[in-house]
Amino acid sequence: MTELLTAAQMRAIERAAIESGAVTGLELMERAGRGVVEAVFEEWPALSQAPHKVVVLCGPGNNGGDGFVVARLLKGWGWEVEVFLYGEAASLPPDAKINHDRWCEMGTVARLAGAVKDEGAALLVDALFGTGLARPLGGAARVALASRAGKVVAVDLPSGLCSDSGRILGEGAMRADLTVTFHAAKLGHHLSDGPAHCGHLALADIGLVPGPDAVRLIAPPKAACLAKCAGHKYDHGHALILTGGAGKTGAARLAARGSLRIGAGVVSLGVPGSAQQEVAGHITALMLTRIEDGDALTQALKDRRINVLCLGPGMGTGERAKALIAAALDVGGFHPPYEGRSLVLDADALTVIAHDKALFGMLHERCVLTPHGGEFARLFPDIAEKLTTAATNGPAFSRVDATREAARRAGCVVLLKGPDTVIAAPDGRCTIHSAQYERAAPWLATAGAGDVLAGFITGLLARGLPPMQAAETAAYCHVECARAFGPGLIAEDLPEELPKVLRAL
Template identity: 60%
Template sequence: MELLTAAQMRTIEQAAITSGEVTGLELMERAGQGVVDAIFEEWPVLDRRGASPSRSPGYLGPDEEDPLRAVVLCGPGNNGGDGFVVARLLLELGWEVEVFLYGNPEKLPPDARVNYERWETKNEVRVFAVDRAPLEDDFLRFPNEIDLVVDGVFGTGLTRPFAGVFSMLANAPARTLLRDRGVKVVAIDAPSGLCADSGRILGNAIVADMAVTFHSRKLGHVLGDGPVTCGTVRTKSIGLETWEDSQIVHMAHPDRMKLLKASVDHKYSHGHALILSGGSGKTGAARLAARGALRIGAGLVTLGVPPSAQTEAASQITALMLQRVDGTDDLSEILEDTRLNALCLGPALGLARAQALVPMALAARRATVLDADALSAFAEDPDTLFAHLHGKCVLTPHGGEFARLFPDVAGEMNAHPTKGPAYSKVDATRAAAKRAGCVVLFKGPDTVIAAPDGRCVVNAAVYERAAPWLATAGAGDVLAGFIAGLLARGFSPIQAAETAAWLHVECARQFGPGLIAEDLPEQVPDVLKKLNI
């Protein structure tokens, strides 16, 4: 699934219009119909008269005895034009519809102006000037009984903080009133106030029950505050062609073909991963990572532990192998085995141990995952770490670790946005990957994975893929092990990070509530079976 920016979506639309495949008015009509169809699909109770005309030639006409009521808010751009189409279609279905325009009708874009005039010639439009301050009773002028509010104010076209009359709907009292009365709020493309490129809120944001977008989801639907403000997202086709571009962000998905194993393979066909552990009392995180690497399909996994922890680790493992790694001499010796092709350093490794071992491990130029302590150990001097990194590395920071390694990038991402499009987590992760010269997996419910060349995927555990149980100690260690295991199997760094992140979420969803980190590796067999692997 593509995740587009507003500019990319405009380019796709304009290319179709310029080629003569479709007109802007036709796209607007399709979008409006898509919104109406999505409303009835999401809430069949609102479709009291059965299917809408677009889906049923046998439509019998409006029910005038008990009409449904909608308020449609239209903005000064083409999103407002979509709103006028929705209003007209609902009216034709027998709804009572009131339309409010935020903007000057004379300044509407041509296609939006046409749909404004189609509505205005027979129906009233309440117009509010863009620069007029809200009046105390503006919201109270809405009908006393409303079934639906359609937000067609800004959508993906937001470039400044959302303010003015309609922004009152973003206030908590207004949201509570609508919710208490059972009013459904539908946003066209994106809730007004939400930056469609970043998922960040500019000023205020209307909180919708559903956002209906077109052709493809936008980045803002899955990043940041997008899931909270959108409620749910439905994507409707408006007949546009899919574009192929390496810089378009995609949703993460597993590389199923590479996950398969051939019957003629042996254990060394799938690599040998080394997971370095901390000292006594600190082996649990590395054991979680090692178990993850083994479950994900690495042929062999060795746990490298200091002498003080050998007995402790040995009593806790079975299928894993154990190797003494006290310092650089021991690590140098074990790295002489060229069959050992993937490393994982960081989980509870200890800062001093990480500072000593990470440079030597990176000098071996093996595929390497750096997590937790392997990142924090260089927080005071990130450039020292960057000087040792190579293209076969994957960094897996959470928000705090990211801020310590890339303070300027994090600062720009966390700064209060004053205009759109706002700097996004995608922008930040791409910048970090370019600086580090390797793949960066920036953790979170909206995990972003980027390569130095700009390729980027998002693994969003939101909406139907929400997995809140992943917020548990050790879950990140298992993810690091998944990545290391896939690197050992020959996945490229970005393939390993993407596939591991996707499987990580699916394992959490497979188990469900009550998940602890130890459960994650044990879900891998069932998740792979569902992929027919």
């Protein structure tokens, strides 16, 4: 399942199931606890072979109720179980109180008042706070986070993390080796600090049906959208990618190579005279056209076969860059006879637009902006400030919130780059491409990788994919190329890995 839920959405799904009579809250709690135990044994098979010691930290809500179920099940498995409760038993929600009382028929509950003595424990179960945490942890709970048994499993979410943003609320959060969540992953499992604190993420099915309007993880694209049919090269689009001056053309050449590899029928590099010989000596399948300034670009764009432009990689931020962006936006939007031409704005182009309100105001729905964090802060300083301000209450402002707000303001698709890449459209649609957990690709932290991503998006737009789908598909293929190559990756390798990735699809 690729849906990612907020805490409120998860509560609504549970409430709907309970109110329909399909299940009781107590049954859901039992399924959750059993799901945790099963996930632990699957993650560490040796723990199922003989009794061990476990310390279970239970919180004052239903997450604590899940913890009491885990304690009871492991006790039945023959384990030595110690249970600590943060808060008062009398204040537990009804279902959690029932499971507290069931546990008390088997063992004792100690008050969690600080550090936990967990010597000899093979497992520490963090059931203090799950998805409902809305404030920093209290003193005793925060001290308990320092407890470290052989392995740590978090129930639903490591305590101290905001479920909707993945940000740490206050001063600290549990670091788990395994996090077991229920029904669907939450946004916080894939955003910001979430992956670093969750360890391995396991999903336990507790018998609920999906809800509407969830943010989704980007899934592998359907091969049909990347297949080529018989026809002329121009049937698959003509992309024009603008370069910088002499010595500044490498980034655009990387983008162009990526665009061509992902299937654009024709890719041309628009080059100033000072760099024409340099570029000509480096390209073969790519075409070259001389574009010195904005007027030259306007003239070149009379060729209506050019259906997408990419501006920014290595282009510089001076007057030439500003003139080229203005020309591209002027004839690239909805001004006859050039309706429907798409633009990818990356790197230097984003810096230029960030400092020119007039250019920013010319953005249209066929544009795709691809900022990294620094570029995003230049483009949307007030939005970025909310992301960098310490989170003290939940749900905290998230990268999903930020990207959605940016896309609405810009009136176009925004792709906020990172291991937790977020893509949003101005109508509120939003997806996450998570290069984390089993899809981690740390080798992408190399110069030029973002230029190739811009080229992938450009090529897919040339082939006719809508902006949101082009950005999603490019992000997926970009990471798959890195994973296919592995350690030692440099940006030039990404386009060359793409045929392997496409064949696998």
